Amino acid sequence: MPRLFYGALVTPTSRKEYLALPHSLLCVSDAGQIAWVANNVLPSDLQNELARHGLSDDPNLDLVELKTGEFLMPGFIDTHTHAPQMPNVGSGQQYELLDWLQEVTFPMEARFSDPGFARTTYETVVRRSIDCGTTTCCYYGTVHLEATKLLADIVHSRGQRAFVGKCNMNRESPTYYIEPSTEESISATRSLIEHIRSLPASCPPDSPPLVQPVLTPRFAISCTSDLLSSLGDLARSDPTLTIQTHISENASEIAYTKVLFPPESLPPLPPSAGEASRKARDTYAGVYDAYGLLRHNTILAHGVHLEDVEIEVIKAQGAGVSHCPTSNFNLSSGCAKVGALLDKGIKVGLGTDVSGGFSPSILRTVQDASICSKVVAMSAPSKPDDSDGFTNRQLPVATLLHLATLGGAEVCGLGSRVGQLAPGRAFDALVVSIRTDVGNPAVWSADLDARLDVAASGGELGYEGGRGQTETEELEGMLERFLFCGDDRNVRRVYVQGRLVGGKEYTM
Ligand code: GUN
Numbered sequence: 001m002p003r004l005f006y007g008a009l010v011t012p013t014s015r016k017e018y019l020a021l022p023h024s025l026l027c028v029s030d031a032g033q034i035a036w037v038a039n040n041v042l043p044s045d046l047q048n049e050l051a052r053h054g055l056s057d058d059p060n061l062d063l064v065e066l067k068t069g070e071f072l073m074p075g076f077i078d079t080h081t082h083a084p085q086m087p088n089v090g091s092g093q094q095y096e097l098l099d100w101l102q103e104v105t106f107p108m109e110a111r112f113s114d115p116g117f118a119r120t121t122y123e124t125v126v127r128r129s130i131d132c133g134t135t136t137c138c139y140y141g142t143v144h145l146e147a148t149k150l151l152a153d154i155v156h157s158r159g160q161r162a163f164v165g166k167c168n169m170n171r172e173s174p175t176y177y178i179e180p181s182t183e184e185s186i187s188a189t190r191s192l193i194e195h196i197r198s199l200p201a202s203c204p205p206d207s208p209p210l211v212q213p214v215l216t217p218r219f220a221i222s223c224t225s226d227l228l229s230s231l232g233d234l235a236r237s238d239p240t241l242t243i244q245t246h247i248s249e250n251a252s253e254i255a256y257t258k259v260l261f262p263p264e265s266l267p268p269l270p271p272s273a274g275e276a277s278r279k280a281r282d283t284y285a286g287v288y289d290a291y292g293l294l295r296h297n298t299i300l301a302h303g304v305h306l307e308d309v310e311i312e313v314i315k316a317q318g319a320g321v322s323h324c325p326t327s328n329f330n331l332s333s334g335c336a337k338v339g340a341l342l343d344k345g346i347k348v349g350l351g352t353d354v355s356g357g358f359s360p361s362i363l364r365t366v367q368d369a370s371i372c373s374k375v376v377a378m379s380a381p382s383k384p385d386d387s388d389g390f391t392n393r394q395l396p397v398a399t400l401l402h403l404a405t406l407g408g409a410e411v412c413g414l415g416s417r418v419g420q421l422a423p424g425r426a427f428d429a430l431v432v433s434i435r436t437d438v439g440n441p442a443v444w445s446a447d448l449d450a451r452l453d454v455a456a457s458g459g460e461l462g463y464e465g466g467r468g469q470t471e472t473e474e475l476e477g478m479l480e481r482f483l484f485c486g487d488d489r490n491v492r493r494v495y496v497q498g499r500l501v502g503g504k505e506y507t508m
């Protein structure tokens with residue numbers, strides 16, 4: 001039996017534009033795919049529209065009617081986070097990256113050698129991520145195989161779409177938290193991949209499974225050349241395997257990477273290698289590229305201090321960047337120049353990077369991505385002449401929405417499957433409410449309250465916008481207020497592949 005949603009809908013269409021549709025009727029198939037979307041269906045036309053689809057006479061019709069102040073939007077995509085760091089959120093922000101890893105992060109991650117601790121922690125982490133509206137999440141686990149299998153199992157049973165990876169780290173890590181050899185690191189990685197690929201399918205047969213494995217060399221510093229080389233071989237043997245790692249986050253990290261991987265130490269480039277690969281040999285990106293770890297399905301977190309030749313090789317290999325502004329501010333890493341990446345045509349999504357970032361919510365990341373773009377714009381000596389570009393300009397709401405949804409989907413290889421509410425895509429979606437009765441006074445709208453008063457006193461719920469706005473403009477305003485002042489109280493229902501998996505109205 002198909003399910004229908006009737007009401008306001010917001011969805012990105014490109015990096016610069018989105019649709020705000022006050023009266024949509026969206027149909028979800030039994031398989032959780034969006035079957036069709038009809039726009040401009042006024043209440044008086046609803047029955048006719050249902051009849052056009054042969055649905056009007058069905059007494060069991062499953063029709064969800066959204067209320068005034070509610071809207072549907074695609075779920076958030078968190079392209080970079082660390083599940084085992086959630087217990088640390090809000091601690092250790094006095095450090096920069098390398099000290100923070102040693103003092104705060106590795107001690108916590110080491111505790112996941114205990115499967116009991118892993119299970120209870122990961123149950124909370126996954127529930128919290130879903131309830132923040134994240135329908136697809138790219139998770140780093142720890143070095144521990146058992147704990148990371150548990151993370152994958154929990155994500156699978158909770159119904160979130162996700163990539164789950166076990167960190168590879170066999171050097172420059174504390175003795176209590178390091179893999180003993182390349183062989184053991186690779187063999188545990190293979191076991192995790194097998195485990196995740198043997199989880200029961202919960203998707204239509206022609207779709208990728210909801211939970212997928214991801215190769216996770218933590219960052220170049222934590223891997224020997226031998227390990228990077230073996231991971232490159234593993235990646236080459238399976239071009240569908242997604243890869244995630246960190247890049248160019250912090251000045252000391254970059255300098256140390258260059259010390260550990262001088263260009264003469266890298267494997268020689270094949271004769272087929274392009275110009276961009278040759279030029280980037282002595283850079284951070286050049287290290288991943290030399291080991292075959294920079295490709296169309298690589299997710300590079302941070303990219304705060306990328307050099308031009310690195311941007312070129314990232315573009316040439318088709319890798320994507322996870323912008324993690326909350327973390328980049330919190331660990332004093334810097335402001336990534338996302339506008340310039342967008343202008344180069346690089347795929348960009350958002351990452352919470354818990355617990356470098358102190359919130360698991362992509363909403364917080366959206367807010368910081370906006371501020372970051374303003375800091376970059378204010379510090380830029382001049383604006384480029386090209387007024388259509390993003391470089392050195394503040395990111396508009398349409399672009400922030402894109403980064404949080406469709407842009408993130410592109411970064412993790414799901415750009416044709418999720419991130420947009422459109423026919424043929426999975427119904428990975430949120431029902432958002434900015435009504436006062438959801439208990440978040442920050443998202444307050446005088447116009448909306450005026451309309452609700454009219455309704456409460458039995459009046460016609462026609463459009464009475466206080467500032468003479470159109471309904472579309474009012475919906476755009478609701479989206480902006482949600483993005484900037486909303487939190488998980490406003491995320492009422494979270495759907496993945498058509499299944500209700502979380503949100504404030506969800507009860508297990
Ligand atoms: N680089 C290597 N490991 C980490 C990590 O856990 N968090 C962040 N932000 N950067 C890293």
Ligand code: FE
Nearest residue numbers: 246301353356
């Ligand atoms: Fe990170």
